[in-house]
Amino acid sequence: xxxxxxxxxxxxxxxxxxxxxxxxxxxxxxxxxxxxxxxxxxxxxxxxxxxxxxxxxxxxxxxxxxxxxxxxxxxxxxxxxxxxxxxxxxxxxxxxxxxxxxxxxxxxxxxxxxxxxxxxxxxxxxxxxxxxxxxxxxxxxxxxxxxxxxxxxxxxxxxxxxxxxxxxxxxxxxxxxxxxxxxxxxxxxxxxxxxxxxxxxxxxxxxxxxxxxxxxxxxxxxxxxxxxxxxxxxxxxxxxxxxxxxxxxxxxxxxxxxxxxxxxxxxxxxxxxxxxxxxxxxxxxxxxxxxxxxxxxxxxxxxxxxxxxxxxxxx
Amino acid sequence: xxxxxxxxxxxxxxxxxxxxxxxxxxxxxxxxxxxxxxxxxxxxxxxxxxxxxxxxxxxxxxxxxxxxxxxxxxxxxxxxxxxxxxxxxxxxxxxxxxxxxxxxxxxxxxxxxxx
Ligand SMILES: Nc1ncnc2c1ncn2[C@@H]1O[C@H](COP(=O)(O)OP(=O)(O)OP(=O)(O)O)[C@@H](O)[C@H]1O
Ligand SMILES: [Mg+2]
Numbered sequence: 357x358x359x360x361x362x363x364x365x366x367x368x369x370x371x372x373x374x375x376x377x378x379x380x381x382x383x384x385x386x387x388x389x390x391x392x393x394x395x396x397x398x399x400x401x402x403x404x405x406x407x408x409x410x411x412x413x414x415x416x417x418x419x420x421x422x423x424x425x426x427x428x429x430x431x432x433x434x435x436x437x438x439x440x441x442x443x444x445x446x447x448x449x450x451x452x453x454x455x456x457x458x459x460x461x462x463x464x465x466x467x468x469x470x471x472x473x474x475x476x477x478x479x480x481x482x483x484x485x486x487x488x489x490x491x492x493x494x495x496x497x498x499x500x501x502x503x504x505x506x507x508x509x510x511x512x513x514x515x516x517x518x519x520x521x522x523x524x525x526x527x528x529x530x531x532x533x534x535x536x537x538x539x540x541x542x543x544x545x546x547x548x549x550x551x552x553x554x555x556x557x558x559x560x561x562x563x564x565x566x567x568x569x570x571x572x573x574x575x576x577x578x579x580x581x582x583x584x585x586x587x588x589x590x591x592x593x594x595x596x597x598x599x600x601x602x603x604x605x606x607x608x609x610x611x612x613x614x615x616x617x618x619x620x621x622x623x624x625x626x627x628x629x630x631x632x633x634x635x636x637x638x639x640x641x642x643x644x645x646x647x648x649x650x651x652x653x654x655x656x657x658x659x660x661x662x663x664x665x666x667x668x669x670x671x
Numbered sequence: 672x673x674x675x676x677x678x679x680x681x682x683x684x685x686x687x688x689x690x691x692x693x694x695x696x697x698x699x700x701x702x703x704x705x706x707x708x709x710x711x712x713x714x715x716x717x718x719x720x721x722x723x724x725x726x727x728x729x730x731x732x733x734x735x736x737x738x739x740x741x742x743x744x745x746x747x748x749x750x751x752x753x754x755x756x757x758x759x760x761x762x763x764x765x766x767x768x769x770x771x772x773x774x775x776x777x778x779x780x781x782x783x784x785x786x
Binding site: 368371372453535536538539542543546560563564567568571623624625627628629630632633636 | 691703704710734735
């Protein structure tokens with residue numbers, strides 16, 4: 357991840373991460389009935405700058421090291437916490453995004469805020485600037501790590517296999533005219549490739565091309581088969597059917613050409629863009645068809661080339 | 672815009688899925704042609720559509736669309752809702768027609784392109 361990407365990421369994360377995901381939950385608290393002298397151990401030994409004062413589960417105040425020092429200088433260490441704490445405490449809700457906490461830290465200049473449950477008003481944690489930074493760093497690290505895993509897992513996967521040539525084959529049956537199940541093949545293949553750690557951009561191209569091919573089998577034929585072959589170098593998808601075939605392939609490839617019936621159009625298909633989409637997503641595409649016998653489409657996407665645009669980049 | 676702002680702007684009902692109202696949505700696409708969706712939409716965009724069949728969710732899943740909004744008060748079927756839950760896709764409905772829904776989102780800063 358480069359610096360610019362990391363900054364954008366942080367900006368997103370402060371909206372995404374909630375206060376309760378980074379706050380400290382085992383909070384040291386005192387009762388309003390404690391003596392000020394009893395705070396010495398807490399504030400001094402634990403080096404805490406301020407302690408929430410809690411009665412039952414309810415936050416009633418905050419007593420800080422300044423309150424303690426003031427008390428000390430006045431020689432009134434036998435005062436109760438209740439009489440020396442500040443009562444109007446600024447708090448955050450546990451389900452607020454971090455950005456709210458950041459704003460409050462900025463505005464007030466305090467070192468920490470007690471966190472309150474929105475449901476029942478109980479004190480559920482404390483948050484400091486350090487907690488926010490640690491939480492953000494952890495998430496960035498996880499995301500970064502996942503990105504790395506993504507980048508390398510596919511190659512590791514193949515490195516573990518000892519053979520002169522390796523090809524993984526995934527096969528799917530596609531049922532014709534069955535709209536309720538249409539798309540299952542592409543969705544299944546997509547998930548499989550993701551688990552293998554294939555880069556997301558490659559997966560997107562394969563998924564879109566396979567989905568268009570699958571829909572053509574569903575719409576125009578009584579069924580067929582889709583086979584994906586994965587090697588360390590490329591992913592190849594073959595869609596074969598024994599349907600009516602395509603009389604004029606050149607024409608079928610033209611953007612906007614479609615023979616889809618009305619019921620298909622009503623479902624949002626039949627724009628005549630499927631084959632065009634496939635060509636855009638694939639590095640190579642081969643379509644052959646015999647009228648009355650069937651159609652065979654084969655596409656390939658290179659794993660290491662990364663030459664082709666992501667299909668969403670065109671307008 | 673955030674998901675929460677979109678819901679407010681279009682006065683949406685959330686039918687299924689994630690209600691992380693702070694989720695950022697950068698671009699949008701209003702479309703009734705699934706092949707066009709696959710050709711042009713950006714991953715992470717919101718899809719507004721007048722169609723109402725399970726293929727919309729399939730298409731969204733393939734194109735990495737996390738949020739789908741049905742316009743003109745169309746109510747998705749239970750089958751569609753189940754499919755959306757499985758795929759982790761948020762479904763919204765608005766009573767606004769397509770043109771107005773897109774217009775309102777555009778006026779509120781949602782773009783059709785990515786930067
Ligand atoms: N497997 C197939 N068997 C028979 N004909 C096909 C097959 N695939 C495509 N065709 C023919 O080629 C035409 C163009 O296909 P293409 O996928 O580009 O568009 P479409 O399916 O009509 O619409 P869209 O894909 O935009 O929903 C189809 O209308 C159909 O006539
Ligand atoms: Mg098609």
